[in-house]
Amino acid sequence: MSGSTDAGLPASLILVGAGKMGGAMLSGWLAGGLDPSRTGVIDPAPSAEIERLCAERGVALNPASPSAPEALVLAIKPQGLEAAAPALAPLAGSGTLVVSVLAGKTVANLQQRLPEAGAVVRAMPNLPASIGRGATGAFAGETVTGRQRAAAEALLSATGLVEWVADEALIDAVTALSGSGPAYVFLLAEAMAQAGIRSGLPPETAERLARATVAGAGALLDAGSEPAETLRRNVTSPGGTTAAALAVLMRENGLPALLDEAMNAARKRAAELAG
Structure with a gap:
């Protein structure tokens, strides 16, 4: 037709x-x-x-x-x-x-x-x-x-x-990046909420704060043209609390390395499905 x-x-x-x-x-x-x-x-x-x-x-x-x-x-x-x-x-x-x-x-x-x-x-x-x-x-x-x-x-x-x-x-x-990516973001929100609970926050409060934080950060990223790296630097004061947390997340075996490993696993599985 x-x-x-x-x-x-x-x-x-x-x-x-x-x-x-x-x-x-x-x-x-x-x-x-x-x-x-x-x-x-x-x-x-x-x-x-x-x-x-x-x-x-x-x-x-x-x-x-x-x-x-x-x-x-x-x-x-x-x-x-x-x-x-x-x-x-x-x-x-x-x-x-x-x-x-x-x-x-x-x-x-x-x-x-x-x-x-x-x-x-x-x-x-x-x-x-x-x-x-x-x-x-x-x-x-x-x-x-x-x-x-x-x-x-x-x-x-x-x-x-x-x-x-x-x-x-x-x-x-x-x-591996965008197809599976929403699950990575959901896991991040889940992990943030669980960490908040372990820090003493009531579960419902921790979950609401984690959800709103992830959603708000995503909306901020989408609202402008600045790269994610620039936004990250803008909210990270030298010697502050965010810098202390990022020092852990960005260490050699931290979040970037884990995401590389995770995406490689997803990409490999996608290739296997061609058979």
């Missing part, structure tokens, strides 16, 4: 997998102008929220005999691609743009399992896409046309920032 919406979104789309990420993207697309009457969702066990969204907006949920759409978005678990591929292959026609958010699954993996697919874009969004504040890294396969890349950009930017990378191998680094 050809054509697109005024917002640059595909004229027709099928989403495969409507879990937290797929559901967040679908909500963003519909809000951005995607035609619900030409949108389908395939999910063998949709949540009540997805069932309600599809019913309210007129999106076809598990249509009986869907035809190949302009865009086919894959948001299932990467381990499920092999089993799902035979049913998905007829939906990936020569004019179909396949947008995959499957961690580790390369363009070659996808083209092997969906041999008629005309073009493939790999993308790695993250959970804040559910509130329109996502960060997505994307790579366009060599057969992706300018129009298809624009359609993918419109889809992905509906839920936040999009950064394109020229080397597909960098998608694994994106996965």
Whole structure:
């Protein structure tokens, strides 16, 4: 099918997998102008929220005999691609743009399992896409046309920032940084609250302070253009309490080294999922 919406979104789309990420993207697309009457969702066990969204907006949920759409978005678990591929292959026609958010699954993996697919874009969004504040890294396969890349950009930017990378191998680094990154931030808030409790604060007070601190710092970082390093230096008085804490966090085996190790582990696991 050809054509697109005024917002640059595909004229027709099928989403495969409507879990937290797929559901967040679908909500963003519909809000951005995607035609619900030409949108389908395939999910063998949709949540009540997805069932309600599809019913309210007129999106076809598990249509009986869907035809190949302009865009086919894959948001299932990467381990499920092999089993799902035979049913998905007829939906990936020569004019179909396949947008995959499957961690580790390369363009070659996808083209092997969906041999008629005309073009493939790999993308790695993250959970804040559910509130329109996502960060997505994307790579366009060599057969992706300018129009298809624009359609993918419109889809992905509906839920936040999009950064394109020229080397597909960098998608694994994106996965380790921004794809898994929200969990690192949540762990930081969790650890701060627990440390506050051990310092004598009531649990509810410590949790509220930690949550507000992380959220506020993130909002401050987002509000301006200054690098994180500059903001860190601005709030660190020489010889003060923050400097004493950072001396611990930034020591040789401190937070930067732990994050390097953690991201390397995530990147390695993403590469393993290509098999």
